[in-house]
Amino acid sequence: MRLALAGHGASRGLALGRARLRDPHAMDSREQTIEPDEVEAEVARLHTAIAAARAELLALRERLHGALAHELGEFIDIHALILDDPELLHGLDALVRTGRYRAEYALKLQRDKLVLVFEGMDDPYFRSRREDIEHVVRRVRTALHRGSDTPRPGIAGDILVTDSVGPADLVQLQAQGVVAIVTSSGSTLSHAAILARSVHMPLLIGVHDVLERIDDGDTLMVDGSAGEVIRDPDADDLRRYRQREQGLQREQRTLQKLRQADTRTRDGIDIRLYANAESREDVAEAHALGATGIGLYRTEFLFLQRPQLPDENEQFRAYRDLVLGMSGRPVTIRTLDLGADKADRSGVVLSNEPNPALGLRGVRLSLARRDLFDTQLRAILRASGYGAVRILVPMVSRREELVAVRALVHEHARDLRTEGHEIADHIDLGAMIEVPAAALALRDVVDLVDFLSIGTNDLMQYLLAADRDNEAIADVYSPLHPAFIHLLREVIVAGQRSGLPVAVCGEMAGDVRYTRLLLALGLTDFSLHPSSLLEVRQIVRETDLGKLHARSRSLLRARDREQLEAWLTDRPPPRHAARTRKRGGDTSSHA
Ligand code: PEP
Ligand code: MG
Numbered sequence: 001m002r003l004a005l006a007g008h009g010a011s012r013g014l015a016l017g018r019a020r021l022r023d024p025h026a027m028d029s030r031e032q033t034i035e036p037d038e039v040e041a042e043v044a045r046l047h048t049a050i051a052a053a054r055a056e057l058l059a060l061r062e063r064l065h066g067a068l069a070h071e072l073g074e075f076i077d078i079h080a081l082i083l084d085d086p087e088l089l090h091g092l093d094a095l096v097r098t099g100r101y102r103a104e105y106a107l108k109l110q111r112d113k114l115v116l117v118f119e120g121m122d123d124p125y126f127r128s129r130r131e132d133i134e135h136v137v138r139r140v141r142t143a144l145h146r147g148s149d150t151p152r153p154g155i156a157g158d159i160l161v162t163d164s165v166g167p168a169d170l171v172q173l174q175a176q177g178v179v180a181i182v183t184s185s186g187s188t189l190s191h192a193a194i195l196a197r198s199v200h201m202p203l204l205i206g207v208h209d210v211l212e213r214i215d216d217g218d219t220l221m222v223d224g225s226a227g228e229v230i231r232d233p234d235a236d237d238l239r240r241y242r243q244r245e246q247g248l249q250r251e252q253r254t255l256q257k258l259r260q261a262d263t264r265t266r267d268g269i270d271i272r273l274y275a276n277a278e279s280r281e282d283v284a285e286a287h288a289l290g291a292t293g294i295g296l297y298r299t300e301f302l303f304l305q306r307p308q309l310p311d312e313n314e315q316f317r318a319y320r321d322l323v324l325g326m327s328g329r330p331v332t333i334r335t336l337d338l339g340a341d342k343a344d345r346s347g348v349v350l351s352n353e354p355n356p357a358l359g360l361r362g363v364r365l366s367l368a369r370r371d372l373f374d375t376q377l378r379a380i381l382r383a384s385g386y387g388a389v390r391i392l393v394p395m396v397s398r399r400e401e402l403v404a405v406r407a408l409v410h411e412h413a414r415d416l417r418t419e420g421h422e423i424a425d426h427i428d429l430g431a432m433i434e435v436p437a438a439a440l441a442l443r444d445v446v447d448l449v450d451f452l453s454i455g456t457n458d459l460m461q462y463l464l465a466a467d468r469d470n471e472a473i474a475d476v477y478s479p480l481h482p483a484f485i486h487l488l489r490e491v492i493v494a495g496q497r498s499g500l501p502v503a504v505c506g507e508m509a510g511d512v513r514y515t516r517l518l519l520a521l522g523l524t525d526f527s528l529h530p531s532s533l534l535e536v537r538q539i540v541r542e543t544d545l546g547k548l549h550a551r552s553r554s555l556l557r558a559r560d561r562e563q564l565e566a567w568l569t570d571r572p573p574p575r576h577a578a579r580t581r582k583r584g585g586d587t588s589s590h591a
C-alpha cells in the first residue's frame with residue numbers, strides 16, 4: 001500500500017527502484033549453532049569472507065584518486081585495520097570453535113561486544129568509531145551472504161535502505177549500480193552527504209523507522225529535492241515521476257549550454273562563481289565549467305588519514321598541481337582547519353578536548369603548532385610561483401591571529417626568496433568569517449586582509465548554538481533565522497564598504513534555494529561545489545538584481561522562519577500580531 005515518508009534531502013535527484021534493506025538490527029539475532037563436524041568448514045567460510053572484505057577494501061583504495069583518495073583513504077585504512085585486529089579474529093574463531101555458532105551469529109556477538117567497548121569510551125572521537133565497526137561487520141556479513149548457496153540478487157537499480165552510510169560504502173555502492181540511498185539517521189553535512197552531492201547520488205537521511213516500514217523488494221520512489229520517499233507509488237506518483245524526470249533531463253540539456261556562458265544578471269551585473277574543490281576531478285570540472293577560480297581548497301584532507309604528516313615537498317606538489325590545473329585563474333588555499341570534526345590520526349589534534357568544536361582548531365591549532373604551520377606556509381608560497389594563489393585563514397576569532405599569520409607569511413616569503421625560490425610579488429591573504437566574534441568585530445579584521453570568505457557552515461553553528469552534525473537539532477541548524485540573515489548582510493556590506501571582495505564558501509552558496517537570498521543581501525562572490533555551479537549560474541542569469549534589491553527590505557524585516565520561507569517563494573509573508581504579550585504580562589510593540 002502507498003506510504004509516503006519524509007526525511008531530509010542530503011543530495012538531490014530522483015530515483016525509482018527496488019528497496020534493498022540493510023538492517024543492522026535484523027542481523028541474525030537468532031542464535032544459530034552448528035554440529036561439531038561443521039566447525040572447520042564454518043571457520044574456513046568465515047576466513048574466506050574476511051579475506052574477501054579485505055580484498056574489496058584494497059580494490060576500492062586503488063580505484064580512488066587525488067584528494068578523494070586522501071579523504072576516503074582514512075576510512076578504508078581504519079576498516080582494514082579493524083579487519084586485521086587479532087582480538088576480533090581470535091574472538092570470532094573462538095565463538096565458532098568453542099561456542100559452535102554459525103559465522104553470522106558469531107559476527108553479531110563479536111560486534112555487540114566491540115560496540116559496547118567503544119560506546120563506553122569517554123573520548124567522543126573513539127566513541128564515534130563505533131560506526132566503523134558497524135560498517136566493517138556489515139562488509140563481512142555481505143561477503144558471507146555472497147558465499148552462501150542463496151546469493152542475494154544483484155543490486156543494480158536498487159535503492160539502499162539502511163541506518164547509516166559511510167563515504168567508502170557510497171563510492172562502492174555507486175559502482176555497483178545502486179541508484180539512491182535512504183537512511184534512518186545521518187547529517188546533511190557528513191562526509192558521505194558531501195560526497196553523495198558531488199557524485200550526484202540522491203540521498204535521503206533521517207527517515208524515521210524506515211527499516212520497519214519498508215520491506216526488501218518494495219518499489220520505492222525517492223525524491224532527494226522534496227525530501228520524500230514513497231513506498232508502492234501509485235499511478236499519479238509514477239506520472240509525476242516521469243514528468244519530473246523529463247523536466248530534469250530538459251533542465252540538464254539547458255544547463256549544459258551554460259558551461260562557458262558568463263554569469264551576468266539580467267541588468268548586467270557580473271557575479272563571480274568560484275569552486276570549492278578537493279579532488280583532481282573537481283578541479284577539472286571547475287575549469288571546464290568556467291569557474292572564476294578555486295574559492296576554497298580544504299588542505300586538511302591532505303592530513304587526515306595518515307600516521308605521518310605530509311612534508312613541505314609533498315604539500316608543495318599538491319598545491320602546485322592545483323594551481324597549474326586552473327591555468328592562471330586564482331586558487332584559494334585554506335590553511336589547515338584540523339580539529340573538531342576533522343580529527344587526524346597523526347596525533348596533531350588533541351583527543352581529550354571536552355568541546356572540540358570550541359577548542360584548538362583552525363588557525364588556533366596552526367599557531368600553536370608552528371612546525372606544521374611553517375611547513376604549510378612555505379609549501380603554499382612556493383606554489384605561488386606557478387600562478388595566482390590566495391591564502392585563506394580558517395576559524396579567525398581575533399585580530400591578533402591575523403597579525404601573527406601576516407608576519408609569518410612575510411617572514412617565509414623573505415626566507416624563500418633568499419633561498420632562491422620564485423615567489424609571487426604579492427599574495428592575497430583572506431580571513432574566513434565563521435566565528436560570530438569575527439563577524440561582529442569585522443572592522444578590526446578588514447585592514448589586515450585582502451578578501452573575506454564567509455563560512456556559513458560554521459557561522460550558523462556558532463551563532464545559533466546548533467551543532468552542524470547533530471540530527472536532533474537539524475531544524476534549528478538552518479540559515480532561515482533572522483539573526484543569521486542580518487549578520488550575513490552586515491558582513492557582506494561592511495566588507496564591501498572596506499573595499500574587500502566578500503564570498504560565501506559554505507554549503508549555502510551551492511544550495512539553489514538560497515541563491516536569490518544571497519544576491520538580495522548583496523553577495524557578488526560565491527564559492528560552491530562544481531556540481532551546482534551551472535544551476536546557480538542559470539539563476540543569476542535569470543535575476544534582475546535591481547528588482548531583487550528592492551525586495552531585500554522585506555527580507556530583512558522577516559521575523560521568523562515562516563516569513564523567510566515566504567520571502568524565498570515570493571509569497572506574501574504570514575502576518576504576525578504587531579503586539580506580543582511578554583512573559584511578565586505587559587505588552588510591547590514589535591512593529
Ligand atoms: C564553513 O564553515 O562554512 C566552511 C566552508 O568550512 P568547513 O565546512 O570546512 O568547516
Ligand atoms: Mg568552517
